[in-house]
Amino acid sequence: MLGFNEPEFLAQSASAVALRPQIEELVDRLVDQGFDTLLLVGAGGTYAQMWPYEHLARRSSTLDVRAVIAAELIVSGDARLGERTVAVFTSVSGTTDDSVRAIDYCRSKGAYTISFTGHPDSPVATKADIALVSQPKTWPFDFQLLLFMTRLLARRGEFDGYERFATELAGIPEILVEVARQAEPVASAFAEDHKDTDYHFLIGGGNLWGFTYLYSMCILEEMQWLRTTRVHSAEFFHGSLELLEEDTSVIIFQGEDETRPLTDRAEAFARRVSKDVTVFDTRDYPLTGISPEFRGLLAPLVLDTVMSRVSKHLERVRDHSLDLRRYYRVMDY
Template sequence: MPYHHLEPKEDPTVLSFNETEFTAQTESLIALRPRIEELADRLVDEGYDTLLLVGAGGTYAQMWPYEHLARRTSRLTVRSAIAAELVVSGDALLGERTAAVFTSVSGTTEDSLRAIEHCASRGALTIGFTGLPDSPVAQRVDVALVSAPKAWPFDVQLLLLLGRVLSRRGEFADYDRLADELAVLPKVLVDVARQAEPVAAAFAEAHKDADYHFLIGGGNLWGFTYLYSMCILEEMQWLRTTRVHSAEFFHGSLELLEEDTSVIVFQGEDETRPLTDRAEAFAKRISRDVSVFDTRDYPLDGISPEFRGLLSPLVLDTVMDRVSKHLERVRDHSLDLRRYYRVMDY
């Protein structure tokens, strides 16, 4: 099939999408703003000098955009860590001036629970974002910030937390304006879901028999690229994938491309966009099946142009949720089906 640029079109029918629940979940994230800002002010006022963003699997990958944001705009030490590795390897900066941030939808992830105990034992302040107030994660952290159940992703909370900290440090002058504009997200993201629906359906129909996908992304979308490859296509659909950062595309993985390879390109709106453009252009020279999901295609009414790049992970998550639901339909493979994850002991 010819490569195609996936442009959204209006369609009122959205598969397996509970608009009321989705809106309520997103509103619950925005409603955390006062408590998140109070926490951020505490971190600055009490002299915390390290933010450790700890996760496992998808929640680890979701930390990367905010490590990336801090790395390019701040002198504050902000780094992500894999929960299980943190426990066995440690971190030289972990101590009483460290704030360790955890995210968990279920609040029961064993690796994260052990990492919370590890961080607490080193004197760190532990912070948890979850949707279940009685979950083990919520009960074991020092500060629990609870949203609606099953609310995902955690980008709103992480952006508010890091944005406020950077603002207080004089490193994010427009934070208040950004935070105010997030109030329109519930409607904006519903619009994104509706517009992405026909694109998602078309992609799924065209690839229902594909058993391998090559994913490319960069900048603050690299985390989502990793997440979608591993947590959705591999874990939830049992499909084989290769995932590569657009800046690393020309250092090995490109040799896997063939003319019928399904290439999925995630394109955002930060300063790394030209790197993904370069990888996309090359992929189109080899493969006849290049699908580009570009956050720039979505209007995001009420969001200022200068903030669009920061919201690309959240927008892309909404778009690709539509793709996931349609892959589930055309492949007759439930997104909840597992063979090993939380099924077998390991």
């Protein structure tokens, strides 16, 4: 597979899943002590990656759980932020400035701060009250966030089958390697067909809306300098659909939660207008060893794996490195 280091991928993923005992101990302690608000704090991609877990809590729990933008939290504040707040942060590098400052801000208000990162000596790790550390460069953080949120909901009596789910999740690194293998020819074909496409229209919903936002902004825009429009499938018929034309590249991310019909509806309309509609559907991947009732929870992980293959092939056909930046961490701002 193009640009895929299988041993490294397996080791990084396994290191995240191996945090289960620490995550369980932490969650159990927090529940026993009691808290009222959970803030999932991020910046850019790590903010978008929090949305599936806000979505999970919103549909399953009475606990106040919100995804918030680190920089906005600092300047706007939050009336419910205080000693009964738990704030969770993630950072691949451990040095994301907005997140570092947000940790300081949350602690100044009395909140208990948790960080997930791959660098134990980084500011995101050392400034938080507790850091749970995986191998360097481990991405995405869905492994850890899935364990954290499902354990939390289970302790509150709002999630059934946690032990079985967490046990099955231990096999996800190998499962995702098989997903990558299956996606490789699909990714190559998409890249070849779209090597000269300079605009993509992305649609997703439910627990895939965060990934839709992330892939549009952080990959296609930031890493490939391509213009995009991204819209939630539930909001598709309220403005953005007017941008569709016969040759518009439409990318649809389809999952397996209760919002699937909303994305189906958007896809049906898009196909009436555009002749270039591509659907990446998690149902296409077997996920051997995962119970049917848990598949929907894994949709962000599955599509991250699939679309990482697409990203590598776009990098190849467009001769545009995924590491190339003009402004991000290049210029002061």
